[in-house]
Amino acid sequence: MNRNRKVQVAALTLTAGVMIGNAGMSVSATPLAGATAMVSTTEASAEVTSNSTLSGVNLALADMVTEASAKADEAVTEKETTAVAESKEAEQDSKFNHLAVGHVKDYANIRKHASASSKLVGHLSDGDLCTVLKKKGSWYKVESGKVTGYVKADYLTVGSEKAVKKASRVIAKVQTQTLKIRAKASTKAEVLDLAAKGDTLVVKDYNSEDAKDGWIKIKAGDRTGYVSTDYVRLTRSYHYAESIESILAKLEAERAEEQAAENALENTSNNSSTSNGSSSSNRSNNQSNDSNNSNNSSSRDYDAPDSRNGGAVARFATQFVGNPYVWGGSSLTNGADCSGFVMAVYSHFGKSLPHSSSSDRSVGVAVSQSNMQAGDIVCYSGHVAIYIGGGQIVHASNARDGIKISNANYRNILAVRRVL
Structure with missing residues (x-):
């Protein structure tokens, strides 16, 4: 009995010595094998006990190392994920760093050089998109559409994802x-x-x-x-800047179209007056009255818009019937041409429209002629008007008639656009 106890103690001592000296030893026995074998009282059992106990301790240590390694891997993975997310965010931001959007009431001048006295090369309208090439003092050199030049920094919003997306x-x-x-x-x-x-x-x-x-x-x-x-x-x-050459060419083309339309209307009027001699005299008297009315137009009282819908646009616009037509003008009282009239009317409803009858064909959204509503913009070749309902339009017709009401189908309609 005593001999057996001595063997058991010796086995445990041997186990401790081997464990300290060989902590990294790897064995195949299970952790509970040592506990089971320790009840044996033979020398062979003592040997098994020592090996089995050691295997259990080593496996416990291995589990601890594995768990620590897993936690380390998780930490690395988390860092890598954060780094990738930050990289993607930085990459996303960099996509907009070189982009800018016009931030002006109407338009900003684009100059050939970074100077207010430099040659004018184009116009950058509010919301126009451009690419920033470089900065020079308080100016940015930009490229927008077919125009390259300098714009004052005050008129641009640079590097803003929100502004770029809003501009689209x-x-x-x-x-x-x-x-x-x-x-x-x-x-x-x-x-x-x-x-x-x-x-x-x-x-x-x-x-x-x-x-x-x-x-x-x-x-x-x-x-x-x-x-x-x-x-x-x-x-x-997106909308882009327009070159000065393009702007001048467009204005010249519109002027030619409007002049041709005016001449055609004049010829029609002359033919009509030939068949009825008295109509010419009456027209002359009417023109004289219109002229007197035009002189007093700026002193008349006009109602402000009563709401923000197409009907309100029509009601507001018809107040200016009888006021003069002035080519290139945009005054509802002192004179406007066709696109200037439409632009001026809609400015009272918070809408910025181009001073161009051809450009008006792309504002707002398109609607069919059968779905026209009061306030819609009716576009003709070289001319533009505002639909007021009942098959009629109000428009700055020509120098002779001024702002007047006509039948909407008096000419071939090219497009109908809805802004409100």
Whole structure:
């Protein structure tokens, strides 16, 4: 009995010595094998006991090392993930660092050199997108469309992802024969309006996640609605600066078109007066009265817009009937040409439109002639007007008639645009 106890103690002592001297030893026995074998009283059992106990301790240490290694791996993975996220964020920011957007009331001059006295090479309108090439003092050298030059830094928002995305327009072009515009993003929602194939709708607050759900929010006239993405094609577009050569050429072309239209109308009037001699005398008296009215137009009282919709635009615009036509003008009281009249009217509703009848063909959204509403802009060749309902328009007609009301179909309509 005593001999057996001595063997057992010796075995435990041997185990401790081996464990300290060979902490990294690897064995295949299970941790509980030592505890089981220690009840043996033979020398052979003592040997097994020592090996089995040691194997259990080594496996426990191995588990601790494995757990520590796993935690270290997790820490490294977390650091790597953070680094990748920061890298992607930095990369995203860098995409917009060289982009700028015009931030002006109307337009900013683009100069050939960084000086206010330098040659004018173009106009950068509010919301126009450009690429920043370099900075020189308080000027940025930019490239926008086909124009390259310098713009004062005060008129640009540089490196802003929000500004760049806001400057873009997402357009939905209808691909089906008739598209229902609904009050909510559901096929069960109320139908607000219908859009025909080929119509373009301005998408509001575009979100790619919303588009994945099958619906996008659009503006239809003065109302907001939803359409299914299954029946539209989405495109994103930007506006860019316009060169001085392009601006002058466009104005000259419009002037020629307006002059041709005025001459054609004059010939029609002359032919009519030949067949009726008294009409010429009456027209002369009317012109004299119109002239007197025009002289007093600036002293007349006019009502401010009473709301912000197409009907209000029509009511406001018709107040200026009888006021003079002045080519290149934009005064509702002292004289305006056709596009200047439309521009001036809409400026009272917070809308900045171009002083160009051809450019007016791309403002707002397109609507069909059959869906014209009061306040819509009616575009002709070299001319533009405002629809007031009942098949009539109000427009700055020509130098003889001034601002007047006419039938909308007195000429061939090229386009109808809705801004409000």
